[in-house]
Amino acid sequence: MLKAPPPLLLASSSRYRAELLARLRLPFASDSPDIDEQPAAGEAPAALALRLARTKAAALRPRHPQAWIIGSDQVAVTDDRVLGKPGHRARAIEQLMLASGREVRFETAVVLSTPDGRFFEAVDSTHVRFRELTTDQIARYVDAEQPFDCAGSFKCEGYGITLFEAIKSRDPTALIGLPLIALCGLLRDAGYTLP
Numbered sequence: 001m002l003k004a005p006p007p008l009l010l011a012s013s014s015r016y017r018a019e020l021l022a023r024l025r026l027p028f029a030s031d032s033p034d035i036d037e038q039p040a041a042g043e044a045p046a047a048l049a050l051r052l053a054r055t056k057a058a059a060l061r062p063r064h065p066q067a068w069i070i071g072s073d074q075v076a077v078t079d080d081r082v083l084g085k086p087g088h089r090a091r092a093i094e095q096l097m098l099a100s101g102r103e104v105r106f107e108t109a110v111v112l113s114t115p116d117g118r119f120f121e122a123v124d125s126t127h128v129r130f131r132e133l134t135t136d137q138i139a140r141y142v143d144a145e146q147p148f149d150c151a152g153s154f155k156c157e158g159y160g161i162t163l164f165e166a167i168k169s170r171d172p173t174a175l176i177g178l179p180l181i182a183l184c185g186l187l188r189d190a191g192y193t194l195p
Contacts, residue, residue: 077104104127131163
C-alpha cells in the first residue's frame with residue numbers, strides 16, 4: 001500500500017494559485033495568511049516577492065505545524081515602478097497605459113516551509129513585452145476581463161494574451177502566480193516524494 005504524501009498547505013486565498021497547484025495532483029488545503037504586504041524602503045522587486053512569500057509561509061506555521069507550507073508572491077515592475085493589483089477599472093487602465101509598448105518584469109517567488117523548520121526558496125523572472133495599445137483597446141480589454149485582482153492588470157491565461165508581443169520565461173506558470181517548475185524542484189530538494 002502506498003503511503004499518503006504529507007499534507008501540503010497553500011498560504012494563499014488566490015484561486016489562480018490554487019488552480020495551478022491542483023495541476024500537480026497532490027492533495028492540498030489553502031489558508032489565507034494575514035500579512036503586511038507593503039514594500040520596505042529601497043527593496044528590490046525580487047527581494048520583495050521573496051520576503052512576502054516567506055512571510056506568508058511563516059505566518060501559517062503556528063496554525064499548521066505538520067504541514068508543508070507553500071508561500072508565493074509576485075511583483076510586477078516597469079521602469080522601476082512597481083505595479084500592484086489595480087483593484088478597480090481606472091487603475092487597471094492606468095497600469096496598462098503605462099505598460100503599452102514597454103517591457104514589464106514579473107518577479108514570482110515561491111517558498112516551501114517544511115515541518116522541521118527548513119525553508120526552500122526560488123524566484124522566477126518573466127519578461128512581458130506589451131504591444132502599443134490605444135486607450136480604447138485597453139478599456140475594451142479591462143471591461144471584458146476585469147483583471148482587478150491581478151498584478152499588472154491582465155490575465156495571460158485568458159484574453160490578456162492579446163495585449164502582448166512576447167513573453168520570455170523559464171516557467172509559463174510563474175506569470176499566473178505560482179512557478180510550478182520551481183516548486184517541484186523545491187519539493188524534491190526538501191525530500192517530498194513526487195510521482
